[in-house]
Structure formats: structure tokens, C-alpha cells
Amino acid sequence: MLTDLAGGFVVLFQPMTFLFLLGGFLLGLFFGAIPGLTATLAIAILLPFTFGMEVTQALVMVMGIYMAGIYAGSITGITVNIPGAPSGVMTSYEGYAMMQRGEGPRALGLSAFASLVGGLVGAVLLMFLAEPISRVALLFQTPDKFSLVLLAIVTVTIVSTGSLWKASMAMAIGLAISTVGIDPMLPVGRFDFGSYYMIEGITLLPAVIGLFAICELFVQAATPSKLAFGDAPAAHRRLSPRDFVPSGADLKAVGAVTYAKSSIIGVLIGMLPGGGASMASFIAYAEAKRGSRRPEGFGKGSIEGLSASEAANNAMCGGAIVPLLTIGIPGDAVTAIIFGVFLIHGLVPGPGLLANNFDVVAPMFAALVVASLLIFVSVLIFGPLYMRLARINRGILYGVIAMVSVVGVYASTYSMFQMWMALAIGAFAFGFRRFGYPLLPLLMGIILGPYFEEFLRRSLIVSEGSPLIFLTQPFSLLFLVMTAAFVWLLRVRPSRRAPVRRAPSQP
Amino acid sequence: MAQRRFNLQAAFATFLIVLNSIYASQLVELGLPFAKGGEPGPAFLPLALCLFIYVAGLRILFEALVCPETEATAEPTPGTVPGLARFGPVAVLVLTALYLVAFPWTGYFISTFCYTLLIALFFNFESSGDLRNAGWKSAVSALAITGFGWLFFVQLFGLFLPVWGG
Numbered sequence: 221m222l223t224d225l226a227g228g229f230v231v232l233f234q235p236m237t238f239l240f241l242l243g244g245f246l247l248g249l250f251f252g253a254i255p256g257l258t259a260t261l262a263i264a265i266l267l268p269f270t271f272g273m274e275v276t277q278a279l280v281m282v283m284g285i286y287m288a289g290i291y292a293g294s295i296t297g298i299t300v301n302i303p304g305a306p307s308g309v310m311t312s313y314e315g316y317a318m319m320q321r322g323e324g325p326r327a328l329g330l331s332a333f334a335s336l337v338g339g340l341v342g343a344v345l346l347m348f349l350a351e352p353i354s355r356v357a358l359l360f361q362t363p364d365k366f367s368l369v370l371l372a373i374v375t376v377t378i379v380s381t382g383s384l385w386k387a388s389m390a391m392a393i394g395l396a397i398s399t400v401g402i403d404p405m406l407p408v409g410r411f412d413f414g415s416y417y418m419i420e421g422i423t424l425l426p427a428v429i430g431l432f433a434i435c436e437l438f439v440q441a442a443t444p445s446k447l448a449f450g451d452a453p454a455a456h457r458r459l460s461p462r463d464f465v466p467s468g469a470d471l472k473a474v475g476a477v478t479y480a481k482s483s484i485i486g487v488l489i490g491m492l493p494g495g496g497a498s499m500a501s502f503i504a505y506a507e508a509k510r511g512s513r514r515p516e517g518f519g520k521g522s523i524e525g526l527s528a529s530e531a532a533n534n535a536m537c538g539g540a541i542v543p544l545l546t547i548g549i550p551g552d553a554v555t556a557i558i559f560g561v562f563l564i565h566g567l568v569p570g571p572g573l574l575a576n577n578f579d580v581v582a583p584m585f586a587a588l589v590v591a592s593l594l595i596f597v598s599v600l601i602f603g604p605l606y607m608r609l610a611r612i613n614r615g616i617l618y619g620v621i622a623m624v625s626v627v628g629v630y631a632s633t634y635s636m637f638q639m640w641m642a643l644a645i646g647a648f649a650f651g652f653r654r655f656g657y658p659l660l661p662l663l664m665g666i667i668l669g670p671y672f673e674e675f676l677r678r679s680l681i682v683s684e685g686s687p688l689i690f691l692t693q694p695f696s697l698l699f700l701v702m703t704a705a706f707v708w709l710l711r712v713r714p715s716r717r718a719p720v721r722r723a724p725s726q727p
Numbered sequence: 728m729a730q731r732r733f734n735l736q737a738a739f740a741t742f743l744i745v746l747n748s749i750y751a752s753q754l755v756e757l758g759l760p761f762a763k764g765g766e767p768g769p770a771f772l773p774l775a776l777c778l779f780i781y782v783a784g785l786r787i788l789f790e791a792l793v794c795p796e797t798e799a800t801a802e803p804t805p806g807t808v809p810g811l812a813r814f815g816p817v818a819v820l821v822l823t824a825l826y827l828v829a830f831p832w833t834g835y836f837i838s839t840f841c842y843t844l845l846i847a848l849f850f851n852f853e854s855s856g857d858l859r860n861a862g863w864k865s866a867v868s869a870l871a872i873t874g875f876g877w878l879f880f881v882q883l884f885g886l887f888l889p890v891w892g893g
Contacts, residue, residue: 441815615847684765
């Protein structure tokens, strides 16, 4: 097997194949960094072009897009507080706070380093543990999946700062939005108000663009230019690649445990259908906060939170490939499109693929490793360019964002209705931000809602309506215990301790 | 000021409760949960969410009415231009809505040029306070952005955009 893996690297470093990786990487970087454009869209657009490529080149290019696209979601998140992809939300939460303190290069460097670590861990685990790990994931039954989604939903809600009622309200509204359209199990339209546009439902693309890009336009329009990016000192001096290299002290402060734990969380969640980079990022972030010695720093520019989120979402890439290659089940939209790339070239992902066509798959594994390394190289080369996103003329920056966001929705959906929907969601989200309701739970509700409902209903059908099924399944029980532990550790215990701490200073 | 924020907080909570009621009005069309044995049905989760949103909404409304001082969570938007916090978002909302109306009729080029020109003008004028300077900068920016969008979406990725409308 090691010989075959080495052969994969040899093939990858052939000039033409490497150019495809590089091209895919740059494409992913561009798509991931621009709000509203995602790695999924980039790979989807690339799909017809793969007809004319060799299968190895196509797979290598797709891996470059995937890894770079997931990482790049954090770039505009850190610099202008608009994550290019949902998986960059937690990173932007911490990274933008650092940017406002004038620590943009530090945030970008740590983000790229964490992505490098996560990407490498994901790729190595994919190479050596693909089959055994996916066998464990195969043991998860529907109630287990429901409890896992519940864990993600509850975790995201309780880690939100501010009022728990407002965060819960945001999550419930997100879940409610996800119920609009065709029922996931029966051919019944719901909440369509008699409009055939509404039967289509509120899809992820206008939701993400509305919540982040258009809402950010409103917020920036309400913010005087002097206050828009803060007076970031690093933004006013000439930057060199060295500014983006994380210091030893920072790496020590984050800690090997955080990197390792977050990467493993990313791989494990990536292997689960519906897991995805967002869930990996959210759960790793919550776990980092739970295990941190400085949990009070989270939400205010924590390098632990930023690193945990980034390591997990790039580790997810390797994890998501595991079930695709070994059991032929794509776990998310990107792996579903990669499934299509295999089929176009006459290969069927599944148990026989690794045994019979390892020579085809090995360069793909190698591409994940090299793309992880390219992430860090890219921040050294393009880091100063990323920082200029915060110094760019606001008229140009928000003109481009406005155009790409609105036209991007049309170009992806060919639907004027979805454009209006993005605007409506943007206005709604602005109200949320104005009155202190967190947007994160709202987005997670929209993303995870369909899985949450489907797994819940399937489980209850099996148990004939008895909720005890969630307690009798071992994995489900484990996830529920973890949920309860997270609630206790992140909300109940701190709120009990808070009055005791404040008591001496009270008059 | 505290009184005003309190009123807006309560008004927004009320707005969410009203939206929830509109959502709930469709529940009757989905039937009762567990009407067919063990199948929870399409109404199960929406009904549970509806009830939860009412409870949470009323709780938030109650907090806003009883102790408004704890609800000072609104995003601070201090500004050097009077009324920017209120005028800015409304201006962008109106411009974007007009763009969406114009897009299918006038096509990509005209509508996008006008939209990006006005968006850039808004931000540039707010930054410099000089209308003439902001005007020419915005015109150049809008021309470049419109051209970039066309090259990117249509020429590079072969996506369809209505060129001149109609």
C-alpha cells in the first residue's frame, strides 16, 4: 500500500497533473473567498469540463478546489467579516475581532496553519484508516444521526453570546425556515402559501448570501467609514511573508491537543452523511471553548477558537472522502459532485474501488496532502493581498460584493424569486443583528433542519412514536449525554458561578 | 434613549411573534401529528417549533417590557453623518430592490452599472463628503465592476445573464 501511495505522489508531481492541482487550488481559493461563491459551485461548474480531462487530472483538480475552497471561506471572514462559506463563520467570529485589534496577519497566519494541520491529519487518516473508520460510521443508525444533529444544534445555540432565549429563538426560526417547501418524506408542499415559488423552498445559497453578504452591506451602510475597519495598525504598514508566520508562543497557546482534537472531530464529522464543514467547525469550536483555560476570550478574538474551527473544517475534507470511496456514499454536496466525476469516467465509488483502482485514487490522496501544504504557502504569497481587502476603497469593495452577491444568486439559480429571497433574508438578518439575536444558530437551523427532521421522523416511525428509541441506542445515548454535558459545562455551571464571582464587587 | 431602545426591542419581538402566527396559519393544512400511527407527519416538527417560538417570543417580549435596561444589546452604530445608522441600510435596501426590479427589464449591463454606481457613490460620498470626487470614482468603479462581472460569470464560466433585457 505504501508503494502505491508513493506512486500517487510521483503521478501528482508530473508537470501537467501538478498544474491541474494548482489551477484547481487557485480556483477554489477564489471561489471560497468570494461571499456567495462556494467550492461546491466551483466543482459543479467544473463537472462538464472533466469530460475532456484524464480521470486522475480531474480528481486532482477537484481535490485542489475542495481543500482551497473550504479554507478560503475564512479569508474574507477575517478581513471584512463576510465568510466566503458557512464553514468560515466561526473563524470570522474570532478572526474579525482580531482584525479589528490590528492583528489581521496573525489571524490569517494562524488560520492557514490550522487548515494545514487539519488538512494533513484528514489526508493521513483517509489514507491509512479509511476502511476501518467508515465501518464504525456505518454502525450509526438513524436515531444516532438524529442525536448527533441535536448535539450540533444545541451546541451552536448555547455557545452563542448574549441572551439564550434569543439564540434559541434564532435556532427555532432557522429550523422553521428549513421546513418551507416539499416535505422531506412525503410528496406534500408545506408553507408555500399557494405559490409555486415557495414549494422550491428557501435554498442554502440565497440564505447564506442574505444572512452574510447582503446583511453586511446594510451593516456597513450604517457604519461610518472611520469606524468600518477600526484603526488597524497592521493595515497601515508594509507586510512581509514573515508577518503571516505564526509565532511559537501562539502555537503553544493554541496547543497540540486543540489542533489534534479539532482535526479528529473534523475527520469524524466529515465521515457522517450531512456532517459537513460547518458542523465540524461548530463542534470543534465548542469543544475548544469547553476545554479552554481562557473560555472568556472566545467571541473576542480567541486564537484557540479560530484554530479549532479551521483545523476541523479542513480535516473534514479527508473525512468526507472516506465513506465516498469505501462505501460509495457521498456525505455532502461536494462529495456528491465528486461521485459524478467518478461516474463520468466509468468508475463506481464503493468497496471495490480501492482494491481495483488504487492507482487512480492514490494521486487524489496525494493531492489532499499537497493542497494542505499549498494553503500555508498561499497565505505567505497572497497574505498581503488578503489584508488589502480591508484597505480597499469601500465603494469598490461593497460595489463588488453587492454585484457578485445578487448576480451570483441569479447565475446559480436563474431565479428572480431567489434573488428577492436573498434580499428579504438580508433585511431580516439586519434586524436580528440590530436587536442582538445571533445569526449563527439561524444559519445552522437552515442547514441542519432537513436532516434534523428526517432523522427524527424516521426514528419515531421505527419506534412507533416512542422517544425512548433515542435512549436505547448506544451511540444515540452517548451523543445525548454529550449534549447534556455541553449544556452543563457551557451554560448551567457558568451561570451558577457568575453571581458568586460578582458578589464582592456589588455594593 | 433607553426608552426608545426598549420600544424597538419589544416591537421586534412582536414582529417575530406575528411572523410565527403567519407560519402557524398554514399548520391546519398539514393535518395532525401521528394521525397515521407511528408516522409523526409533516406537521410534527413545525408544530413543535411554533409552540417554542411563541414561548421564546413572549419571554423576550416580557424581558423587553419589564427590564429594558438588560436589553441594551442593539448594535452600536455611532456615526459622523447624522442619521446614517437609519438612512444607510434603507438606502441600500431600496437600491437593491430597484435593481431586482430593473434587472429582468433592462438587462445586466444597464441595471448593474446603475446599481454599482449608486452603491459605490453612497460609500464613497460617506467617506469623503465630496460629491464630485465620489462621483467620478464611483463611475469608474461601476464600469470596472460591471465589466468584471460579465467576464467572470459569462465569459469565464459560461453562465447565462440577460444582456440587454426585454
